[in-house]
Amino acid sequence: MQTVDSFATALDYNESKLYVKDESQWAEVLNYNFLKYNKEKILRDIKMLNQRNTSLVNDGYHVALSFSEKNIHLTNADLIAIADAYKKGMGFSDDHLFVLYKHNDGEDHQHIHVHLLLHRLSVDEHGKTMVVLDSNNFQRSEVEYRDLEERFNLETLRPSKEALDRAPTKDRLEMIQRIGVDFVRLLMKAKVKEAFGKSNDIQPLIHHCKVQSIYLY
Template sequence: MTADQVKGKGFRGALRYNLQKVDQGVAKILDMSFTSGKEDAIMQEVALVRMLRPSLQKYFYHTSLNFPPNENLADEQMNIIANEYLNNMGFDQHQYAIFRHFDADHPHLHILVNRIGYDGKVVSDSKDYQRSEQVLRRLEKQHGLTEVISSRQAQERAMTKNELEMMKRTDEPSVKMKLQVLIKNVLSEKPAATQFIQQLEAQGINVLFNQASTGFVSGISYGYEGMLFKGAHLGNAYKWQAVKNVISYEQERDRTAIYQANLRTREQPSARTGQSAGGGTATGADADTKVTAGNRKDVQQGTGKLQDQIGKANRKYKQAAGTDGQHGNQPRLSDTKDSQQRGTNLQGQPSGRQQVGYQALPDSDLIGSLLGTDHHAGDMDQTALNEFKRKRKKRKGQRMG
């Protein structure tokens, strides 16, 4: 029997999922502490208990108990096992609901619990995975169920559901399984560290050690067929602590060979499993770097477009100003004397300033909005500004007189 645990902030989503399964006829309610099996009524009762600890965010606890296909127990026995599991995990004074599902190839239960008890106390989630395993092992013996080897005892990681499905489709073992076999064969010969590396590389396995500058090694990963696995992902027997006890290893003697093996591994193409050939996963710092680099690229592209638009406007300005300049009549922005004559130069022809303000700067509205100004570029007339200052100064003098 195995258990998958989830802790979260929301009770309603999981509750609705299980109630929908009941409505579809692929699940049933074995037991619950609520007075009604309706979603809204259950959530109202949950809300009342939550008031005892309103600051607690992750108050929801959900676990699924999974049995082997051959252990198709009666509802009553499964309900007893589920309640004993809850009591042993510390949920003896808490709201709960137990659902049995029939939508998989193995019998399983879904248990929804409020971590906040009726007395306001909260069940700690510290080391809850270890506690859950201990409870499961006791229940297996108590009820005569198939005993599952604990993760601490397991030397090899079992196939995942996806690996099993892929093996059915391709009729060949997964990369992880093939890697486990190859490494196990090399370890069975108990080679020296140098030979261990050489024999693995001869079979297409690149080794990456977590080596400090002092030469101390604290971990190991294996690259095979474009994928990179930490030793812990393959099983306890493939961790460095187990490997170094099998092979002949001395830190000072083997530090150069290990360093060179790391260089060869890092030269390999990046792994496909979400882990880089450098040994780190694509999550964390590496993923952040990629995202950040992408954002920087986007910003650079956006800035370049703006610079292009401004550059085009400047070129159009120079062209417009140079047109009149070819005839020796290039106007300045201060050529006009009256704001009523802004569209006409001294010869009665359209002025260069108007061309600059409206024709040579077709994107001036965009530039203005980016700069935060509320006025059109054509309104920024120095002569008009000077005239305004002169009149204001004159009015101020009159008031003082």
């Protein structure tokens, strides 16, 4: 699952998981490139960075990477390497600020999953700013998933199109509720994006949406 939204709200969601009393709902910080992991300092850094591009409304890219129960052997170092490969594949560089969390919640605790939170704006050593575009995230992520499965010898998971057709998990619903995004709207948006990727004209777009019970009338 990927969302392009506010970095601050996604940070709030993940931060809340660090201090829960129930260990089955617990999360930990695996990696980051801020000087220090401190919420207040991170938010200050983000505010300063956003001043470099005041037209950037959705400054955060938030993705959950879930692994099969057959990949339970993955170490934290493995998860860090996989997340780094994913962000590079999606066009992010080492200059983009990020935090990587490992979550222990969800309906099935046998599935390892991590949340990668990235800031879409970066400033290089020469002061040049760059924003990672948010177009075709759904399709590009699907390509990256298949590449990561091959590169890291991971168990192949169900394609995202099939996953979208399933009922939302407790973990997904909770995350969406916490960051204030309506699930139905998010699901529809993902399906429409997928339809756009398969279409080169309005009629094929209407057809691909219709087969997913989305009617563009």
